[in-house]
Amino acid sequence: MLRTFLILASLAFSAATVGLSAAQDIRVPSSIAAGDEATISTTGSGKATFYLIGPSVSRKNDVNLGEEIKLQPRDVQIAGNYLALVCSGECRSANFYVSPAKPAALTFLVHPSRVPVAQGDAISGVAFPFDQFHNLVLAPLTVNFQLSVSNSAMFSRQVKTQDGAAWFRTSSGKSAGAVQAIATLNDVSTRRAVQQVASDPCNLRIKGERTKTGLLLETEPVHDCGGNIVPDGTIVTFTANEGDTRSTVDAPIKKGIARAQISGTAAATISVASGVVIGNELRIGAK
Amino acid sequence: MQSASKILSYSNSRRGAAVVALVLACGFMLSAADTPVNVQLNLKKAGPRQVESLTEQAILRDYRLAWTSIAQAFETSSADPLEGPFAGEAKKQLVDVAIQQQQSGLSQRYLNQTHHLDAVFYAPEGDVMELHDTAEFQLEVSTGGKIIHQEHIVQHYVVLMTPAADRWVIRHLQAVPQF
Amino acid sequence: MKFTLPILLVAATVGLMVVALVSAGQAGGTVGIAAGSAISGLTPKASTPDQGLTNFLVDVQRRNWDRAFADLAKSSAPDKESFIQDWIGSNGSLRSFSNLESFEPRPMHANDNDAQMRVRLHWTTPVGPIEDVRDFQLAKEGDVWKVIWPKIQTLNVPAEVIPVTYLRWDLVTGTASEDWGSKNIDAPHVRIISMNAVDSAEGVVVMGEIVNEDTIPAFVNVNATVLDGSGKAIDDETSFDKIDHVLLPKQVSAYRIDFPNLNLRDVKNVRMDTKASLVPASADPVIGVMNQKVETDPQGKTVLRGDLMNESGQTVNIPHVIASFYDNNGKVIWVSDGYVDRALLPQSSEPFAVEVPRSLAGKVQGFHVVVNQYSLGRS
Numbered sequence: 001m002l003r004t005f006l007i008l009a010s011l012a013f014s015a016a017t018v019g020l021s022a023a024q025d026i027r028v029p030s031s032i033a034a035g036d037e038a039t040i041s042t043t044g045s046g047k048a049t050f051y052l053i054g055p056s057v058s059r060k061n062d063v064n065l066g067e068e069i070k071l072q073p074r075d076v077q078i079a080g081n082y083l084a085l086v087c088s089g090e091c092r093s094a095n096f097y098v099s100p101a102k103p104a105a106l107t108f109l110v111h112p113s114r115v116p117v118a119q120g121d122a123i124s125g126v127a128f129p130f131d132q133f134h135n136l137v138l139a140p141l142t143v144n145f146q147l148s149v150s151n152s153a154m155f156s157r158q159v160k161t162q163d164g165a166a167w168f169r170t171s172s173g174k175s176a177g178a179v180q181a182i183a184t185l186n187d188v189s190t191r192r193a194v195q196q197v198a199s200d201p202c203n204l205r206i207k208g209e210r211t212k213t214g215l216l217l218e219t220e221p222v223h224d225c226g227g228n229i230v231p232d233g234t235i236v237t238f239t240a241n242e243g244d245t246r247s248t249v250d251a252p253i254k255k256g257i258a259r260a261q262i263s264g265t266a267a268a269t270i271s272v273a274s275g276v277v278i279g280n281e282l283r284i285g286a287k
Numbered sequence: 288m289q290s291a292s293k294i295l296s297y298s299n300s301r302r303g304a305a306v307v308a309l310v311l312a313c314g315f316m317l318s319a320a321d322t323p324v325n326v327q328l329n330l331k332k333a334g335p336r337q338v339e340s341l342t343e344q345a346i347l348r349d350y351r352l353a354w355t356s357i358a359q360a361f362e363t364s365s366a367d368p369l370e371g372p373f374a375g376e377a378k379k380q381l382v383d384v385a386i387q388q389q390q391s392g393l394s395q396r397y398l399n400q401t402h403h404l405d406a407v408f409y410a411p412e413g414d415v416m417e418l419h420d421t422a423e424f425q426l427e428v429s430t431g432g433k434i435i436h437q438e439h440i441v442q443h444y445v446v447l448m449t450p451a452a453d454r455w456v457i458r459h460l461q462a463v464p465q466f
Numbered sequence: 467m468k469f470t471l472p473i474l475l476v477a478a479t480v481g482l483m484v485v486a487l488v489s490a491g492q493a494g495g496t497v498g499i500a501a502g503s504a505i506s507g508l509t510p511k512a513s514t515p516d517q518g519l520t521n522f523l524v525d526v527q528r529r530n531w532d533r534a535f536a537d538l539a540k541s542s543a544p545d546k547e548s549f550i551q552d553w554i555g556s557n558g559s560l561r562s563f564s565n566l567e568s569f570e571p572r573p574m575h576a577n578d579n580d581a582q583m584r585v586r587l588h589w590t591t592p593v594g595p596i597e598d599v600r601d602f603q604l605a606k607e608g609d610v611w612k613v614i615w616p617k618i619q620t621l622n623v624p625a626e627v628i629p630v631t632y633l634r635w636d637l638v639t640g641t642a643s644e645d646w647g648s649k650n651i652d653a654p655h656v657r658i659i660s661m662n663a664v665d666s667a668e669g670v671v672v673m674g675e676i677v678n679e680d681t682i683p684a685f686v687n688v689n690a691t692v693l694d695g696s697g698k699a700i701d702d703e704t705s706f707d708k709i710d711h712v713l714l715p716k717q718v719s720a721y722r723i724d725f726p727n728l729n730l731r732d733v734k735n736v737r738m739d740t741k742a743s744l745v746p747a748s749a750d751p752v753i754g755v756m757n758q759k760v761e762t763d764p765q766g767k768t769v770l771r772g773d774l775m776n777e778s779g780q781t782v783n784i785p786h787v788i789a790s791f792y793d794n795n796g797k798v799i800w801v802s803d804g805y806v807d808r809a810l811l812p813q814s815s816e817p818f819a820v821e822v823p824r825s826l827a828g829k830v831q832g833f834h835v836v837v838n839q840y841s842l843g844r845s
Binding site: 051057060079081083085093109111112126163165169 | 335376379380381383384387388390391392393395407408410411412414415417419428430435436438442445447459460461462463464466
């Protein structure tokens with residue numbers, strides 16, 4: 001009798017446990033694209049608390065077991081791993097992934113923003129495709145990179161993204177000016193600008209004459225070796241050695257020419273430099 | 288005499304048990320942010336730019352700090368720890384989680400974190416690095432002081448890091464089913 | 467008996483007061499009021515050249531101009547206003563923000579009627595302590611010694627209109643929303659072109675030159691970390707004001723980083739780090755450095771002297787000279803700097819001098835001077 005009672009009791013307990021398990025279960029979609037509506041189905045009956053934890057969400061709702069839980073598009077905008085929990089007494093959990101939607105934007109980084117002309121492998125760019133919810137699209141995609149100067153093409157290459165990144169590297173052009181860099185993916189494109197500037201001064205030459213109070217010195221138009229005028233504001237250092245004294249002036253270039261006044265009446269040897277480039281020497285007699 | 292020594296050994300064992308219990312309790316009371324975050328970095332696949340030695344050290348340091356900050360932020364449901372190590376979308380998303388946790392009463396603990404990082408892309412100018420992180424940690428979700436979910440997690444992340452003024456920051460952090 | 471202690475205390479107090487009032491002495495090293503007089507109006511009689519000069523400088527220190535002017539010899543007959551201006555500075559110069567902290571007079575020669583004194587003046591300024599050495603002539607008038615004040619040459623800058631056509635760069639931060647990559651303007655490219663680490667009396671000095679290789683102005687700072695044999699960092703310091711922070715395109719500046727109380731034998735490596743950022747700037751004013759010459763000053767120190775010439779139309783309030791010295795291989799062996807405590811008026815010049823350490827003076831074969839400048843009210 002006792003044994004029978006015990007067997008019946010354990011069977012009832014197991015049934016109850018199984019019943020509990022069967023009464024509360026959670027099923028999630030196998031895959032969801034970012035921003036899509038989705039539903040999570042539950043089994044059982046009664047009230048429960050639903051928790052959703054994801055890359056940018058952490059919320060709870062009261063739900064009825066046995067009914068579907070609707071996930072709004074805003075709940076699953078961000079790609080990543082989500083944890084769904086349904087708790088009624090004990091908790092049941094399930095994980096699901098949200099994958100990125102189709103690409104809607106291209107992040108395009110181009111360097112440098114200023115580059116000397118005629119430099120090998122001087123310009124580089126990287127592009128990352130993102131969907132409209134700022135999720136990185138990792139599926140292989142073809143990005144078209146183009147560089148142009150004054151509407152004439154300088155460089156063009158198609159690159160397939162690898163792990164969500166596509167990149168290029170190329171030399172700078174021969175002429176100073178603004179370069180348009182464009183990255184295009186299907187109907188999405190992003191523009192950036194690179195300024196090509198003259199390289200270091202080449203053949204730095206000066207001329208000078210004596211005035212009532214000293215010396216008036218001037219460079220010839222300062223170009224780089226490619227013939228590009230060196231940008232205004234570039235500093236040119238004039239040095240005048242008179243006997244055992246020296247005078248220097250750091251003068252900026254204006255419209256390609258730098259000028260300086262140096263006081264002194266003795267015979268002088270004038271030299272000029274800009275950065276690490278040195279120009280010619282000049283000898284001017286005493287007053 | 289024998290009963291006295293028995294009493295002594297009994298009280299000693301009780302004291303010892305109390306000490307052990309106290310140590311264990313202290314261990315459990317340690318916050319997730321106090322448990323060390325282990326990070327290993329593999330640079331074999333990094334390119335086209337070669338990763339500099341100082342950059343490697345900085346990435347290790349700042350990635351470790353970032354995940355320590357995530358653990359702290361989610362455990363305390365506060366966005367403050369996320370201020371320094373993150374930028375852009377990554378920061379926005381993590382801050383959203385911290386704020387929503389305050390409203391929902393949830394909190395998460397990330398315990399015993401280990402991160403195996405592979406650098407898979409380092410831009411030619413060194414202004415962005417992509418890493419693949421195979422992260423392993425113990426996740427505890429609790430509400431109202433009660434743990435409602437515990438799980439050992441092995442998660443893959445695609446990470447984009449960019450250099451800031453004095454550190455590298457995580458700009459994008461995206462979990463993926465596989466690399 | 468019961469009155470003994472109070473009497474003793476009063477007597478001691480009076481005695482100390484008398485000693486303080488009447489004892490003569492130098493003011494060297496004390497802050498504020500010179501020794502010999504703690505109460506205004508009670509300076510000792512200028513019966514010696516030393517006392518006469520001390521009285522004068524105490525009055526200058528206290529900015530008691532009437533009394534200071536009264537300490538001048540009748541034969542000087544200077545203009546009072548220009549005399550005061552000479553001490554307190556003008557045109558927003560460094561002197562305008564400085565205080566005479568202390569002085570140390572030393573007699574050079576003296577007879578019954580005239581004397582020459584050399585004074586080391588210690589100024590406290592916003593850029594740190596500055597020392598100045600000046601010679602004073604004194605003459606005996608009656609039974610007191612008075613200071614002969616030299617005739618001050620006031621600079622007459624003629625009125626004129628000077629067009630400013632130099633380039634100016636402004637920085638526009640942009641209004642685009644946070645879009646990664648859209649606000650990309652690279653930091654200016656700067657490069658360290660030389661570095662030399664030497665031992666000095668105060669510690670290790672790391673110095674060299676840096677150039678702005680870019681086409682836009684750069685705000686630069688140079689930091690250095692010294693490492694021991696195991697690669698561990700011992701200390702890290704920055705150049706502070708021993709660099710021309712705003713470098714225009716292709717401009718070269720010296721830099722100097724001091725590591726006090728460190729010995730070069732403990733240093734196995736130096737790691738350099740440059741920080742360059744975008745900054746609005748102007749190519750104006752252009753300051754010429756004229757008549758540069760290394761020579762020995764009256765105190766026997768080796769100095770690089772010259773004149774700063776302001777070739778623009780705007781006053782330069784606080785000029786700062788940074789000089790790099792080279793050996794015969796062109797290596798930078800020392801970097802000195804110094805502030806000129808007078809403003810540089812438009813189209814005018816002011817002298818400067820920076821010191822070269824005695825141990826290096828013989829090795830100097832060349833030098834290069836840059837002028838940093840701080841102008842009030844300019845961005």
